[in-house]
Amino acid sequence: MPELFGGVETGGTWCVCALGAGPGELVDREQFPTTSPAETLERIVEFFAERPAPAAIGIGSFGPVDVARDSPTWGQVTTTPKPGWQHTPVASVIEHRLGVPVSFDTDVGAAALGEHQWGAGRGVASLCYLTIGTGVGAGLVLDGRPWHGLVHPEVGHLRIPHDRERDPFAGSCPVHGDCWEGLASGEALAQRWGVAPEDLEDAHPAWPLEAEYAALGILSIVAVVSPHRVIVGGGVTERPGLLEMIRDRLRVLDGGYLDTPMLGREIDSYLVAPQLGDDAGVLGAIALAQLAGPERTVALSRGA
Amino acid sequence: MPELFGGVETGGTWCVCALGAGPGELVDREQFPTTSPAETLERIVEFFAERPAPAAIGIGSFGPVDVARDSPTWGQVTTTPKPGWQHTPVASVIEHRLGVPVSFDTDVGAAALGEHQWGAGRGVASLCYLTIGTGVGAGLVLDGRPWHGLVHPEVGHLRIPHDRERDPFAGSCPVHGDCWEGLASGEALAQRWGVAPEDLEDAHPAWPLEAEYAALGILSIVAVVSPHRVIVGGGVTERPGLLEMIRDRLRVLDGGYLDTPMLGREIDSYLVAPQLGDDAGVLGAIALAQLAGPERTVALSRGA
Numbered sequence: 001m002p003e004l005f006g007g008v009e010t011g012g013t014w015c016v017c018a019l020g021a022g023p024g025e026l027v028d029r030e031q032f033p034t035t036s037p038a039e040t041l042e043r044i045v046e047f048f049a050e051r052p053a054p055a056a057i058g059i060g061s062f063g064p065v066d067v068a069r070d071s072p073t074w075g076q077v078t079t080t081p082k083p084g085w086q087h088t089p090v091a092s093v094i095e096h097r098l099g100v101p102v103s104f105d106t107d108v109g110a111a112a113l114g115e116h117q118w119g120a121g122r123g124v125a126s127l128c129y130l131t132i133g134t135g136v137g138a139g140l141v142l143d144g145r146p147w148h149g150l151v152h153p154e155v156g157h158l159r160i161p162h163d164r165e166r167d168p169f170a171g172s173c174p175v176h177g178d179c180w181e182g183l184a185s186g187e188a189l190a191q192r193w194g195v196a197p198e199d200l201e202d203a204h205p206a207w208p209l210e211a212e213y214a215a216l217g218i219l220s221i222v223a224v225v226s227p228h229r230v231i232v233g234g235g236v237t238e239r240p241g242l243l244e245m246i247r248d249r250l251r252v253l254d255g256g257y258l259d260t261p262m263l264g265r266e267i268d269s270y271l272v273a274p275q276l277g278d279d280a281g282v283l284g285a286i287a288l289a290q291l292a293g294p295e296r297t298v299a300l301s302r303g304a
Numbered sequence: 305m306p307e308l309f310g311g312v313e314t315g316g317t318w319c320v321c322a323l324g325a326g327p328g329e330l331v332d333r334e335q336f337p338t339t340s341p342a343e344t345l346e347r348i349v350e351f352f353a354e355r356p357a358p359a360a361i362g363i364g365s366f367g368p369v370d371v372a373r374d375s376p377t378w379g380q381v382t383t384t385p386k387p388g389w390q391h392t393p394v395a396s397v398i399e400h401r402l403g404v405p406v407s408f409d410t411d412v413g414a415a416a417l418g419e420h421q422w423g424a425g426r427g428v429a430s431l432c433y434l435t436i437g438t439g440v441g442a443g444l445v446l447d448g449r450p451w452h453g454l455v456h457p458e459v460g461h462l463r464i465p466h467d468r469e470r471d472p473f474a475g476s477c478p479v480h481g482d483c484w485e486g487l488a489s490g491e492a493l494a495q496r497w498g499v500a501p502e503d504l505e506d507a508h509p510a511w512p513l514e515a516e517y518a519a520l521g522i523l524s525i526v527a528v529v530s531p532h533r534v535i536v537g538g539g540v541t542e543r544p545g546l547l548e549m550i551r552d553r554l555r556v557l558d559g560g561y562l563d564t565p566m567l568g569r570e571i572d573s574y575l576v577a578p579q580l581g582d583d584a585g586v587l588g589a590i591a592l593a594q595l596a597g598p599e600r601t602v603a604l605s606r607g608a
Contacts, residue, residue, distance in 0.1 A: 064563055078563040126453050140529070142446065142453075149430050149446075149530030151564050158527035159520050159557070161465050175559045216463050223462035224528040225444070226453030253463070255479045259368055259382040260455050 006057035006100065007285030008044055009107055010090060012082060012134055015040055016282040017047040019054060021290075023118050023276065023283055027051075037088040045097045056101045058288030060110025060281050061090055063137070067105055067148050075104045081174055103292035105139070107281050108153075109146050111274075112139030113291070114284025115231050119275035124228040128221050129274070130155070132214060133234035136181040140225065146288070156181030160216040167192075167209055184213035186236045197236055207242060214242075215249035218271070222254075222263070233274040247271050310361035310404065311589030312348055313411055314394060316386060316438055319344055320586040321351040323358060325594075327422050327580065327587055331355075341392040349401045360405045362592030364414025364585050365394055367441070371409055371452050379408045385478055407596035409443070411585050412457075413450050415578070416443030417595070418588025419535050423579035428532040432525050433578070434459070436518060437538035440485040444529065450592070460485030464520040471496075471513055488517035490540045501540055511546060518546075519553035522575070526558075526567070537578035551575050 002021040009016040015034045020026035030047055034040050048054065062080065066073045075091025091104040105113070112121070112129035121127040121141065130138045136156035140147040147153075157179045162171070169192040171178030172185065182188055189197040193206055200206045214237075218230055232243060247267045254263045262270040274280050306325040313320040319338045324330035334351055338344050352358065366384065370377045379395025395408040409417070416425070416433035425431040425445065434442045440460035444451040451457075461483045466475070473496040475482030476489065486492055493501040497510055504510045518541075522534055536547060551571045558567045566574040578584050 064561070066563075079561065138528075142451070147446070147529070150532045150566060151530050151562050153530055154527050154562060156527075157558075157561055158524040159465050161463050175561045176557075220462040220524045221528050223458050223460075224442075224525050225451070226455050226457055228454045253480075254461075257368070257383065257461055257479045258455050258458060259370075262454060 004052060004054045005286045005289040006048055006054035007110075007282040007289065008057060008059045008094070009110065009281035009285055010034060010040065010044075010059065010061045011107055011281065012062045015044065016279075017044055018279075018282045018286065019048070019051055020286060022286065023279065029282070036084055037090075041088075041090065041093050041097075044094060048098050048100070053098075054100060054289070056103065056289040056292055057094060057098065058103045058105070058110060058285035058290075058292070059091055059094065060105050060107040060285045060288065063106045064151065064154060065090075065104070065106055067109070067152050075102070101292065103288045105146055105148075105285075105288055106137065106152050108137040109139035109148070110282075110284030110288050111233070111276075111280040112141045112231075112284065113146050113287045114276055114280045114282075115274055116141045116144070117287040118283060119280065120231045120272050121229055126225075126227045127229045127231060128225070128227040129231045129233065129280075130218065130221070131234035132184060132186070132232070132236040134186050136185050136217070136234075138221065140227065142225075142227075145291070155217060155221060156185070158217065158220055160213060160220070180213065180217040184210060184217065184236075186234075189236065197239075202239070202241065207239065208245060210236065211242060211245035211249050214246045215253055218246065218250055219253050222250075222258070229269075230271050231274050232271060233280065237273070243271065243273060308356060308358045309590045309593040310352055310358035311414075311586040311593065312361060312363045312398070313414065313585035313589055314338060314344065314348075314363065314365045315411055315585065316366045319348065320583075321348055322583075322586045322590065323352070323355055324590060326590065327583065333586070340388055341394075345392075345394065345397050345401075348398060352402050352404070357402075358404060358593070360407065360593040360596055361398060361402065362407045362409070362414065362589035362594075362596070363395055363398065364409050364411040364589045364592065366439075367410045368455065368458060369394075369408070369410055371413070371456055379406070405596065407592045409450055409452075409589075409592055410441065410456050412441040413443035413452070414586075414588030414592050415537065415580075415584040416445045416535075416588065417450050417591045418580055418584045419578055420445045420448070421591040422587060423584065424535045424576050425533055430529075430531045431533045431535060432529070432531040433535045433537065433584075434522065434525070435538035436488060436490070436536070436540040438490050440489050440521070440538075442525065444531065446529075446531075449595070459521060459525060460489070462521065462524055464517060464524070484517065484521040488514060488521065488540075490538075493540065501543075506543070506545065511543065512549060514540065515546060515549035515553050518550045519557055522550065522554055523557050526554075526562070533573075534575050535578050536575060537584060541577070547575065547577060
């Protein structure tokens with residue numbers, strides 16, 4: 001049996017725990033609602049305590065989070081609007097309770113790594129994993145490693161053009177109003193149209209507008225970091241035909257300026273759907289645990 | 305005497321050549337207008353042919369350029385609107401004519417590296433060097449190395465909100481109209497207000513608008529790649545008071561969402577002016593030549 005690693009995805013709505021070594025090699029997997037921090041962390045600890053000890057655990061968490069390993073607040077969810085979760089020390093609680101080395105990243109950072117390792121980003125030098133679901137976020141893998149920088153990417157809060165004649169909706173972001181997330185997230189769709197995104201017909205004008213907003217934000221990602229591939233995931237993007245519309249708009253927005261076939265005739269292999277489905281986050285968390293090998297130098301005794 | 309390196313900055317307007325090892329260690333420096341490709345490349349070749357041979361030459365060029373070392377069109381200016389320069393093989397001509405290993409990057413990529421090595425970015429793990437001059441562009445240094453990705457950053461062409469009531473100007477970019485560069489570059493200022501940017505008074509409404517546009521674009525950079533520092537250079541940003549206005553707007557646009565003092569009380573050390581002045585580009589090109597050391601394996605004979 002291969003060495004076992006733990007993966008935890010703490011999403012805004014669901015929390016997923018898994019034990020294994022990669023896709024098709026999951027020994028166990030459990031999913032439960034993300035409730036209060038105390039209750040949620042307790043269920044995570046129980047999941048691992050009842051099973052064979054993993055060599056390391058990776059956690060991908062909703063954010064913003066502190067991913068700076070040398071920071072006193074490493075492993076915390078920081079300024080989230082999610083009630084009760086502000087400054088919750090997710091990683092250190094799990095590391096302390098289980099006595100296993102823990103790696104910590106954003107949920108999208110973990111998913112980016114998972115797709116790079118096993119999914120739609122295998123073999124590329126860099127990628128951006130974008131999710132448009134309840135919120136809008138992205139993780140970067142650059143030179144095969146997760147990239148954080150000063151904090152970590154928070155693409156949902158960049159600004160894009162908002163034509164108020166075409167779209168008078170003020171935006172759903174409680175902090176910024178009409179930032180990218182405030183215009184293009186599932187929450188924004190629900191507030192703008194008064195129904196859940198999955199209940200909008202394929203022919204609804206919501207979708208061309210969504211494609212426009214998605215393409216504008218992706219253009220910012222491409223213009224800033226020029227990733228070798230962009231993977232577009234998240235519940236909203238599962239709508240049939242939407243990815244094709246986003247590709248069309250991105251091509252038009254670039255207007256041939258960037259002299260690369262990847263934004264032209266090869267755009268179908270540049271802007272792609274994820275391949276790991278609902279498991280991208282938790283598999284990415286396992287990849288994160290595996291990658292952390294060299295950092296696993298701190299002696300930790302199980303139990304504490 | 306330290307080992308000598310060559311630096312070449314081919315800007316849209318001026319071309320700078322230098323020989324040396326860093327700031328205060330330039331043996332020679334020459335500057336001339338960027339005219340036709342043939343004439344300009346000839347003057348560059350002459351500059352080096354008449355002087356002691358450098359160990360390597362770095363070139364920072366206006367773009368877009370092909371910086372992929374394994375590409376058949378490596379070292380070319382690609383789709384530039386600058387007359388006559390499309391598909392000019394800048395790097396290979398110089399490498400061939402002088403028989404010296406050549407490293408090639410964008411002008412802003414070289415400037416970013418120069419500021420990281422000797423200027424306002426010493427010691428930081430990552431930085432973005434942004435220039436707002438005739439155009440708008442940026443270079444990234446990530447983990448101490450220039451970052452290119454698929455093509456290279458082209459931040460000037462991302463889109464930002466454009467309030468046409470406040471600013472009815474359609475934008476100056478010949479490809480995109482009101483992209484970031486089309487709204488915020490020196491060329492955009494000149495077209496919008498009908499005078500050269502340097503002739504606008506300090507109290508002119510041009511400057512708060514410029515600060516708004518600058519902050520919106522910088523927010524996209526911060527949201528996507530989260531650099532440890534942003535250096536803001538270029539002729540337009542030399543206006544006294546403008547950098548402070550940009551900081552204020554960036555802080556307001558973030559609205560405290562990113563839980564870092566760098567976008568709050570420490571923003572003065574996050575968003576900073578460059579320190580190498582007019583020599584950032586050519587010094588960066590020298591840094592590029594020095595960095596290329598390990599790549600200098602191809603045997604090249606002087607003359608050819």
